Structures are given as structure tokens and as C-alpha cells.
Amino acid sequence: MTALKPATPGQTIGPFFGYALPYEGGENLVDRTHPAAVRLHGRIFDGAGVPVPDAVVEIWQVDEKGAISDRPGSINRDGYNFTGFGRAAVDGAGAYQFTTVEPGGERPFFSVVVFARGLLDKLHTRIYVPETVDLTVDPLLSSLPPERAATLIAEREPNGNLLFDIVLQGDEETVFLDFD
Amino acid sequence: MKESPNSAVVEDQDPLATTATQAQISAEIATAHEAYRNGRLTGSPARDKVEIDFAPYRSSLLRHPTKDLHHADPETIELHSPAFGHRDVADVEADLTIQHSGEPLGERMVVTGRVLDGDGRPVRHQLVEVWQANASGRYIHKRDQHPAPLDPNFTGTGRCLTDENGVYRFQTIKPGPYPWRNHTNAWRPAHIHFSVFGSEFTQRIITQMYFPGDPLFPLDPIYQSILDADARDRLVASYDHDLTTPEYSLGYRWDIVLTGTKRTWTEPEGGDE
Numbered sequence: 001m002t003a004l005k006p007a008t009p010g011q012t013i014g015p016f017f018g019y020a021l022p023y024e025g026g027e028n029l030v031d032r033t034h035p036a037a038v039r040l041h042g043r044i045f046d047g048a049g050v051p052v053p054d055a056v057v058e059i060w061q062v063d064e065k066g067a068i069s070d071r072p073g074s075i076n077r078d079g080y081n082f083t084g085f086g087r088a089a090v091d092g093a094g095a096y097q098f099t100t101v102e103p104g105g106e107r108p109f110f111s112v113v114v115f116a117r118g119l120l121d122k123l124h125t126r127i128y129v130p131e132t133v134d135l136t137v138d139p140l141l142s143s144l145p146p147e148r149a150a151t152l153i154a155e156r157e158p159n160g161n162l163l164f165d166i167v168l169q170g171d172e173e174t175v176f177l178d179f180d
Numbered sequence: 181m182k183e184s185p186n187s188a189v190v191e192d193q194d195p196l197a198t199t200a201t202q203a204q205i206s207a208e209i210a211t212a213h214e215a216y217r218n219g220r221l222t223g224s225p226a227r228d229k230v231e232i233d234f235a236p237y238r239s240s241l242l243r244h245p246t247k248d249l250h251h252a253d254p255e256t257i258e259l260h261s262p263a264f265g266h267r268d269v270a271d272v273e274a275d276l277t278i279q280h281s282g283e284p285l286g287e288r289m290v291v292t293g294r295v296l297d298g299d300g301r302p303v304r305h306q307l308v309e310v311w312q313a314n315a316s317g318r319y320i321h322k323r324d325q326h327p328a329p330l331d332p333n334f335t336g337t338g339r340c341l342t343d344e345n346g347v348y349r350f351q352t353i354k355p356g357p358y359p360w361r362n363h364t365n366a367w368r369p370a371h372i373h374f375s376v377f378g379s380e381f382t383q384r385i386i387t388q389m390y391f392p393g394d395p396l397f398p399l400d401p402i403y404q405s406i407l408d409a410d411a412r413d414r415l416v417a418s419y420d421h422d423l424t425t426p427e428y429s430l431g432y433r434w435d436i437v438l439t440g441t442k443r444t445w446t447e448p449e450g451g452d453e
Contacts, residue, residue: 004298004440008414009230009406011388012237014373016321020311020337021375047242060381062257072265085262103257111257113384118239120230120405122384140252148250168243178249179258179382180439
């Protein structure tokens with residue numbers, strides 16, 4: 001293996017991204033009238049349990065058949081092609097939401113990255129869907145203690161929504177991932 | 181979005197902010213850096229990423245994970261990246277100086293460079309987004325209450341796609357430094373925020389580009405949250421006279437290097453003319 005070039009370090013997204021990064025329709029990977037549309041939502045909390053009102057969540061996922069999109073159009077969506085990428089800024093109560101489809105295929109999950117003021121670098125995590133997750137087979141989840149693995153599994157609400165809170169710090173801290 | 185009745189800058193809401201002096205913050209930075217340098221002398225590994233746990237940046241105290249990041253091998257979707265194209269980004273979005281009817285105030289400049297993966301391969305046809313303060317150090321964001329003038333001819337956001345060599349290029353004006361509420365009389369060095377995608381989602385990065393020789397560097401807990409001096413330098417653009425346009429604009433060069441690729445390259449890489 002050849003030596004890697006030293007990577008550029010990250011820095012916080014800061015407080016003033018709101019007029020730059022969010023874009024219209026960023027949180028709608030599909031229209032809410034799509035037959036398989038699901039609401040994926042939750043809140044982001046800090047180490048004191050206080051909602052974080054200045055954060056951005058991005059998801060990147062396969063479609064309901066497990067296919068990875070290579071199509072552009074996540075910023076200027078055409079309403080028909082599924083591109084797999086969504087971006088949502090949280091609101092003043094720390095809440096984010098996406099309208100999307102559930103990922104299909106083998107061992108599906110949403111890939112997630114979180115940015116926030118006060119957070120000096122990005123954080124990667126995953127969201128698993130409760131009905132399709134297999135704790136014993138999944139390489140990541142099976143490598144975690146059960147109570148930690150549980151932080152990566154969304155909750156199915158009675159109305160069918162997927163609820164996934166992100167906890168940046170503390171006892172309930174979400175598992176964040178290092179790929180290096 | 182809910183507006184608080186007393187809507188000052190966001191940092192005002194931070195109960196931990198505004199109590200320290202610059203001398204206290206600088207002393208905390210010096211202590212952290214000295215411990216790092218001493219550790220290096222006795223064989224501790226280099227720390228060339230940003231520290232997510234860096235108390236001199238007060239807003240980080242409750243917002244960084246305290247458990248270790250969990251090592252994972254990237255799988256499926258993580259080994260790919262969203263695609264962006266001309267459907268998403270128009271060429272004119274790379275010029276921040278032509279978004280209004282008049283010319284923005286300030287030093288006109290070009291910033292350009294390459295986006296490379298850790299193996300030195302160019303990241304082609306991928307999205308780069310920027311945002312910045314105006315020449316007076318004021319963001320157009322409604323929560324920025326810094327009493328410096330807004331510029332009706334400058335918004336401060338841009339997008340472009342890298343070309344087949346991984347090159348991005350923006351024309352803009354040089355942003356000014358601006359005050360913030362991390363501690364008493366805190367000022368951020370001038371910077372441009374960059375948001376970059378790689379060829380794999382694990383390479384996603386948001387960072388800040390700084391300008392060479394900024395006297396605020398030693399005072400800034402965000403810039404100094406990278407313990408390794410060489411790694412900090414990688415956030416500083418270089419002035420490049422070859423990028424200037426006579427009697428029109430100055431030029432800066434800044435390359436962005438992402439982490440290494442994890443995907444096994446089974447297909448021919450293609451496109452190498």
C-alpha cells in the first residue's frame with residue numbers, strides 16, 4: 001500500500017450555514033404521495049439533553065430494491081428519479097425530517113452524516129430499520145454491545161413513521177463511526 | 181423557525197460562552213498544544229485531525245461524543261457517493277461577484293485548487309459548496325448581528341462541480357474577520373467555509389479555508405483545535421500571483437485532500453486521456 005497523502009482536516013460548520021447549504025426539497029427524496037413514502041425524523045440532542053437547533057443531517061441510501069443511484073438531481077430534483085441523497089437542517093427545536101423510501105437489499109441501512117455548530121468535525125452513523133435489521137449477522141451491529149447497537153435502530157411509530165434521535169454526548173450517546 | 185425575542189448571535193445562547201478572556205483561552209490552547217508536542221517527543225502518534233473535544237471552543241463542550249468513535253468497515257452505500265451534475269449546479273454559481281445588479285465591495289479574488297482522494301486521484305465532477313462573510317466580516321444570515329454593513333451586492337454562497345482533473349474554481353471577494361461570542365473580544369480569522377463530497381460517502385467533509393499570515397491564527401480556538409502544526413497549515417491557502425488577473429483580481433490556491441478510498445477498484449478507472 002502506498003502512503004496516503006495527508007488529509008485536509010475538518011472544521012465546524014459554524015452557525016451561519018443556513019442561507020448556504022439547505023435547499024428547497026433537500027429533505028424530500030421522494031414525494032410524500034409516493035406509494036412507499038416514509039417519514040424518517042427525529043431530534044438532535046447535546047450532552048445536557050438539550051435539542052441542538054443549528055445542525056445539518058444528510059442521508060445517503062439505496063432505493064427500496066437495494067440499488068445504488070448514480071444519477072444527479074439531488075439538488076434540483078425531477079420528482080421521478082430516486083437519487084438517494086437528502087439534506088435537512090434542523091429546526092429551532094432540533095428536529096429534522098426526511099420523506100424517503102426504506103432501503104432494500106441485503107443488510108440495508110441509511111448512511112448518515114451530522115454537522116453542527118460546536119461540533120468540530122463531521123460525525124458518521126447509520127440508521128437501521130427495525131423490521132429488516134439482523135443484529136447477529138450485521139458486521140457492525142454484532143460488534144457492539146446490545147445497548148449500543150440499539151442506538152442505531154430507528155423506532156417504528158404507530159403511524160408508520162421511522163423515529164431516530166441523534167444524541168451527541170452522554171449515556172444515550174449514538175454510536176458514531178470511524179472508517180479510517 | 182422560532183425567533184427568540186432577543187435574537188442576538190447564536191453564541192449568545194450558549195451559557196458557557198462569553199465569560200473567559202482571550203488570555204484564558206490562549207492559555208488553554210497553549211496547554212493543549214504543549215502537551216501534544218511533549219507527547220510527540222516521547223513517541224505519541226501524530227494527531228492531524230481536528231480534535232472534537234477541544235474546550236477552548238466553548239460550544240464544543242456539550243456537543244462532542246465522549247465515547248470512542250466505533251471503527252467500522254464501510255459497506256455498500258458508504259463506498260459510493262451521491263452524483264451531482266449540471267442539472268444541479270449552473271456554471272454561474274461559481275462566481276459570487278455576479279449574483280446581484282452591482283459589484284460587491286472588497287478585494288476581488290479567485291480561489292482554485294484540486295480535490296484529491298488520499299491516494300492522490302482527482303475527485304471528478306463532484307460538488308463543492310462555499311459560504312462566507314462579506315468584506316466587512318458580516319454574514320447575510322439573519323442571526324449574524326455583527327454591526328458591520330451588509331453588502332446588497334454580495335450574498336456569499338457559491339457552488340461548482342470539479343472538472344475532469346478534480347479542479348474547482350470560485351471568483352469571490354476576500355471575506356473579513358468577524359467577532360463572535362466564544363469569549364470576550366473573540367475574533368475569527370477570515371475564512372471561507374467549504375463543503376466537499378468525495379467518491380465515497382465516508383470522505384464527506386466540511387471545513388474552512390484560511391488566508392496566509394492571518395494575525396488572528398494564534399488566538400482562534402477553532403483553527404487551533406488541530407493540534408498538529410503541519411495539519412493546521414493544510415487549511416491555509418497560498419497566494420498565487422499566477423492566478424491573478426491584472427488590474428482585476430488576486431488569486432489563492434488551496435487543494436483539498438480527502439481520506440483514502442476504501443472501495444476495491446475492480447473497474448478500469450477510465451477517463452485518463
